[in-house]
Amino acid sequence: MAMNTWRKAGTEAKLLLIGIPLFIWTMLPIYHLCLFAFSSKDEAMGGRLWPEHPTLHNFEVVFREQHHYLNHFWLQMWNSLFIAVTVGVLTLVVATSAAFAISRLKVRGGRTVMNLALFTYFIPAAFLAVPMYKTMGVYGLLNNQWALILAMTTIAAPYSIWVLKQASDKLPWELDEAAKMDGASPLQLFRLVYLPLMTPSLVAIGTYSLLLAWNEYLYAFLLLSNDRDVTLGVALGNFLAADDSPWELLMTTGLIYALPPAAIYYTFKRYMVGGLTAGAVKS
Amino acid sequence: MATVSFQNIEKSFGHTKVIQGISFDIREGEFMVLVGPSGCGKSTLLRMLAGLEEITGGTIAIDDKVVNDIESKDRDIAMVFQSYALYPHMTVGENMAFSLKLRKADPKMMADRVAHASKILNLDPYLERFPRELSGGQRQRVAMGRAIVRDPKVFLFDEPLSNLDAKLRVAMRAEIKALHQRLKTTTVYVTHDQVEAMTMADRIVVMHDGRIEQIGAPLELYDHPDNLFVAQFIGSPAMNVMNGKVRRAGGSAHVEVAGGVRWPLSHGPGAEGQAVAYGIRPGDLRLASPDAEGAVSAEIVVVEPTGAETELLIQAGDDQLILVTHGRPKVNPGERIGLTIDPAKVHVFDQGTGARLAA
Numbered sequence: 001m002a003m004n005t006w007r008k009a010g011t012e013a014k015l016l017l018i019g020i021p022l023f024i025w026t027m028l029p030i031y032h033l034c035l036f037a038f039s040s041k042d043e044a045m046g047g048r049l050w051p052e053h054p055t056l057h058n059f060e061v062v063f064r065e066q067h068h069y070l071n072h073f074w075l076q077m078w079n080s081l082f083i084a085v086t087v088g089v090l091t092l093v094v095a096t097s098a099a100f101a102i103s104r105l106k107v108r109g110g111r112t113v114m115n116l117a118l119f120t121y122f123i124p125a126a127f128l129a130v131p132m133y134k135t136m137g138v139y140g141l142l143n144n145q146w147a148l149i150l151a152m153t154t155i156a157a158p159y160s161i162w163v164l165k166q167a168s169d170k171l172p173w174e175l176d177e178a179a180k181m182d183g184a185s186p187l188q189l190f191r192l193v194y195l196p197l198m199t200p201s202l203v204a205i206g207t208y209s210l211l212l213a214w215n216e217y218l219y220a221f222l223l224l225s226n227d228r229d230v231t232l233g234v235a236l237g238n239f240l241a242a243d244d245s246p247w248e249l250l251m252t253t254g255l256i257y258a259l260p261p262a263a264i265y266y267t268f269k270r271y272m273v274g275g276l277t278a279g280a281v282k283s
Numbered sequence: 284m285a286t287v288s289f290q291n292i293e294k295s296f297g298h299t300k301v302i303q304g305i306s307f308d309i310r311e312g313e314f315m316v317l318v319g320p321s322g323c324g325k326s327t328l329l330r331m332l333a334g335l336e337e338i339t340g341g342t343i344a345i346d347d348k349v350v351n352d353i354e355s356k357d358r359d360i361a362m363v364f365q366s367y368a369l370y371p372h373m374t375v376g377e378n379m380a381f382s383l384k385l386r387k388a389d390p391k392m393m394a395d396r397v398a399h400a401s402k403i404l405n406l407d408p409y410l411e412r413f414p415r416e417l418s419g420g421q422r423q424r425v426a427m428g429r430a431i432v433r434d435p436k437v438f439l440f441d442e443p444l445s446n447l448d449a450k451l452r453v454a455m456r457a458e459i460k461a462l463h464q465r466l467k468t469t470t471v472y473v474t475h476d477q478v479e480a481m482t483m484a485d486r487i488v489v490m491h492d493g494r495i496e497q498i499g500a501p502l503e504l505y506d507h508p509d510n511l512f513v514a515q516f517i518g519s520p521a522m523n524v525m526n527g528k529v530r531r532a533g534g535s536a537h538v539e540v541a542g543g544v545r546w547p548l549s550h551g552p553g554a555e556g557q558a559v560a561y562g563i564r565p566g567d568l569r570l571a572s573p574d575a576e577g578a579v580s581a582e583i584v585v586v587e588p589t590g591a592e593t594e595l596l597i598q599a600g601d602d603q604l605i606l607v608t609h610g611r612p613k614v615n616p617g618e619r620i621g622l623t624i625d626p627a628k629v630h631v632f633d634q635g636t637g638a639r640l641a642a
Contacts, residue, residue: 172366175370181362
C-alpha cells in the first residue's frame with residue numbers, strides 16, 4: 001500500500017518535473033507580452049516582474065490611434081480580418097470542390113492532383129515568396145490585397161484538399177448510391193448530402209486557412225507596402241524600424257492581434273479535433 | 284408492378300469476367316431471390332439492374348423497355364442497401380421524403396406517402412428521430428420505408444439482413460415477405476443465405492462463378508437439384524455426398540464408395556462402373572438396428588439434440604454423414620447402428636460434370 005503511494009507520487013513528480021519547465025517555457029513570452037501591455041513605458045523597461053501600477057493607458061493609445069505607428073490601427077485590423085476571412089472562404093470553396101470531385105465523383109487525374117498537392121510540401125513556402133512576388137507583378141496585382149489573398153489561398157489549398165479528401169473517403173459510398181437512386185444529381189448530392197456530413201472537417205479547414213492568413217507575415221510584407229493596405233501583422237513589424245521603438249505599444253497591439261485567433265480556436269476546438277480525426281471510429 | 288428481363292448479361296472488371304452471359308426473366312409481382320456464395324456475381328447483377336454498375340454486354344429490360352442507357356433515377360426502381368445507407372443528418376421522415384423532395388413532389392402528397400409508409404412499417408413514433416437514435420431493425424425499416432415511399436416498379440434488396448443479429452433477421456424476414464404480399468411489387472432480393480432464399484422467394488436463381496446453376500421454386504430446387512452445386516448449396520444441414528461407382532448385378536443396383544460401403548440405388552440412373560456423386564439429404568436417412576435387412580452399418584460419432592430435432596454425426600465406411608431426425612433417438616457416441624435409405628430419395632450426379640443423372 002505504502003509502496004504504491006510512493007510509486008504514484010514518484011510518477012507524479014516526474015510528470016511535474018517535465019510539465020513545469022514546459023509551462024514556464026510556453027507562458028514566459030506571453031507573460032512578457034501582457035506585462036508590457038499593462039505597464040507604463042518607464043516601468044516596462046525597468047525589468048520588473050510585476051507591474052507596480054498596472055494601467056490600461058496603452059490600450060487607450062492603441063484604440064484611439066494616438067501614435068504615428070498606429071495611425072491606421074483599425075483599418076489594418078480590418079485588412080487582416082478581411083484577408084483572413086476571404087482566404088478561409090476561398091480555400092474552402094477550392095478545397096471542397098476538389099475533394100468532392102476527386103473522392104466522390106472519381107474524376108480522371110484525381111490521383112495526380114493529390115500527388116501534386118503532396119509534392120508542394122517539399123518546397124517551403126518561404127522559397128516561393130520571391131517567385132510569387134514576380135508572378136503577382138506580372139499580373140499587376142502588387143500592392144493589391146487580392147495578391148495576398150490569392151497567394152495565401154494557394155499555400156493553404158494543398159493541405160486543405162488533402163485533409164478534405166481523406167475525410168471524404170471515409171463517408172460511406174452507399175450514401176452516394178442511395179442518393180443517386182433517390183434521384184439526386186451530382187450537385188444535389190454535393191449540397192444536400194455531402195456538405196452537411198462534411199461540416200466538422202469544413203469548419204476545421206476553414207479555421208486552419210483563416211488562421212494561416214491571419215498569422216502570415218512574410219507574404220503580407222512582400223506583396224503589400226502601402227500603409228493603408230497592409231495587415232496588422234506587417235504594421236507590427238514596422239514598429240521595429242526605429243531605434244527607439246515604443247515597446248509597450250507594440251506589445252499591446254500584439255496582444256490585441258493575438259486575441260481573435262485564440263477566440264476562434266476555442267470556439268471551434270471541438271470541430272478542429274473532431275474534423276481532423278473524423279471517421280476514425282465507425283459510427 | 285413490372286417485369287424484368289436479363290438477356291445475355293456480361294460484366295467484366297478489367298480483364299476479369301465476373302458475369303458470363305446470364306439470361307432470365309422475372310415475372311410481374313414476383314419475389315425473385317438471387318443466391319450464391321460470395322463472389323458469384325449476384326450483387327453485381329443487382330447493381331447493374333439498379334444502374335450503379337455499367338453493363339459490359341447484353342441488355343436489361345424493365346417492362347420490355349431496355350434500360351441499359353437510362354440513369355438510375357429514371358428507371359423507377361428503389362433499393363435497400365446492406366448498410367441501410369440512411370442519411371445521418373436527416374430525420375427518419377426526411378430520409379423517407381428525400382426522393383420525393385428531389386422530384387419536387389407536392390408537399391401534401393409527400394406527407395401522405397410518408398405517413399402511409401411509416402404506418403405500414405410501424406415507424407410512426409420515430410419520424411422525428413435521427414438514424415443514430417434507432418436500433419438496427421428500425422434502421423432497416425426506415426431503409427425499406429424510403430423505398431416504399433417511391434412506389435417504384437421494382438424493389439431491389441442487397442443483402443438487407445446481413446447486419447442484423449440472428450433473431451431479428453428471422454423477424455425481418457417475415458416482415459419483408461408480408462410487405463411483399465401486401466404491396467405485390469416485383470422484387471429482386473440478393474442474399475448469400477440459402478435459408479433466406481428458401482423462406483422468402485417465389486423463385487430462386489442459384490448463381491455460381493458468374494453463371495446460373497438453376498432457376499426454380501424453392502422446393503423444386505430442394506427436391507430436384509439440377510447439379511451437385513445446387514444440391515449442396517440448398518438445404519441446411521447440407522446434403523450428404525459420397526463419391527463412388529455404380530454397380531449393377533443380378534437385378535439390384537448400388538453405389539460402392541471408398542471403404543467398401545454399398546449404398547442402395549433405384550434402377551434408373553448411372554451405367555455400370557460410372558463414377559458418380561451419391562447424395563442423400565440428412566432428413567432422408569433413417570436409423571435402424573445394425574443387423575436390419577439392407578441396412579448400411581455405421582457408428583455414431585456425435586449426438587446434437589436441439590429439442591424438436593436431433594442431429595447425428597455418423598461414420599459410415601470412410602465417409603462422415605449427418606442425419607437429422609425428429610424426436611430423440613436413444614443412441615450414444617460409439618454405438619453401432621444401421622442406416623436405411625429409400626432409393627427414390629437419392630440424388631445421383633455425374634462426378635465429372637456434376638450434372639444430375641436422370642432418375
